[in-house]
Amino acid sequence: MIEYRLEIGDLSTICFAYSPLQETVLSLRMRHRPSSYPEQRGWAASWQSRYEDLDTSLLDALMAPRGFCPDFLTPRPPRPRPDFEEELALLEATPASRVVEDIGKTYACDGSPVPAVLSRLIDDPAALLKRISAALAEYFTHCLAPAWWPRARSVLEADLAYRGRMLTERGTQGLFADLDARVSWQDGFLRVTDNSPGTRELGRTEAVEGRGMVLSPTLFALGALTGISPHDEPLISYPARGKATMAEGVGTTRHVRAPAALSELIGAPRARLLGLLEQPATTTMLAHLLGVTPGAVSRHLSALTAAGLLVRTRNGRNVLYHRSGLGDALHSPSADHGSAPRSRSERAVREDV
Known part of the structure; x- marks a missing residue:
């Protein structure tokens, strides 16, 4: 010791x-x-x-x-x-x-x-x-x-x-x-x-x-x-x-199932991002996880932050996003009242994020 x-x-x-x-x-x-x-x-x-x-x-x-x-x-x-x-x-x-x-x-x-x-x-x-x-x-x-x-x-x-x-x-x-x-x-x-x-x-x-x-x-x-x-x-x-999330960064994308009702409310791409942000992450980190460009992620993050669902924190040269209290409440499984049909294919959702 x-x-x-x-x-x-x-x-x-x-x-x-x-x-x-x-x-x-x-x-x-x-x-x-x-x-x-x-x-x-x-x-x-x-x-x-x-x-x-x-x-x-x-x-x-x-x-x-x-x-x-x-x-x-x-x-x-x-x-x-x-x-x-x-x-x-x-x-x-x-x-x-x-x-x-x-x-x-x-x-x-x-x-x-x-x-x-x-x-x-x-x-x-x-x-x-x-x-x-x-x-x-x-x-x-x-x-x-x-x-x-x-x-x-x-x-x-x-x-x-x-x-x-x-x-x-x-x-x-x-x-x-x-x-x-x-x-x-x-x-x-x-x-x-x-x-x-x-x-x-x-x-x-x-x-x-x-x-x-x-x-x-x-x-x-x-x-x-x-x-x-x-x-x-x-x-x-x-x-x-x-x-452990480092395992998700090598040529793969991370799939997060958002509550169906939340996807209907704010759209599947933004609901998916909200699911990923239980822990703080940067735009670049999210882009790696999803296999898309940082620019595609950034516009959704801005909208979620403006709606009060995310908190934006600057750390040195990096900006971190994580769910706010309201974001946690909306993403809670108890917020999903039923299984609404998907409005898009999984491929289309991924391309949009």
Whole structure:
């Protein structure tokens, strides 16, 4: 168990941020444990041929068999929505001694030998760090950035919007209670419990002491996790809400059955969108789910928002939509009084959205 002691002033420094670099590094877990991330299998298969052209021996070695990775690879994001290049610059500034220490500690916790590709370069950490940075940049650019990252970013944005709302409505106590089963909050201590032997041996208590606490959603964690190095700034990563929806983003469209009476009232395309927006989503995310253009979705979202059925929230450069209280009430199954006949074929509805 690793726990953080937060004083009253530290609570005001808690913030949320996602990290494209963290997602890039942690996505390598799929190479060792594909069954743990079923929602990502289709995506991994879609870029497999491109991955094979990269520095695969090094990339595969960055993730130990049991899912540990050197902490220097996932620095704390400098702001809520950093760019990949911005975080890569932080990685490249890692002190050489930290590179060596973290690689040794990672594989010691995992109980596995350091792979040959790392052990050959460990005596020249500057060269190793340069090669790691180049390999991750190529991996992100060729495999993740074209389609996967825009879809993943929408899920992470939706999580940030939800957490912000929970903090406003429930306060710190309620926020931590909803974060993950491994996270607990009591008497000023925020605890992350990990039952893996390597992490238990490194258990420690650390004071935040004004450094700030960052909570970061990820698509590649089975439970909350934090850095094992005492050098790290306070950071807890946790499974992103809605990560299972990533399975819906690979060449498929999502079918949502709206109440028939609602479809008759506002039209099938808009009723379908209302069904999708139980959780916040961007126009781009909805377009991916439906297999249509963002422009086709945007005009329906504007109409639903004007009617008071959706709430529009800006998060950085993104705009998120989700159902309002009125939208929830209209989409409730109890609002469907019978099975009105369809006025259009399913194909026509899809083309209209």
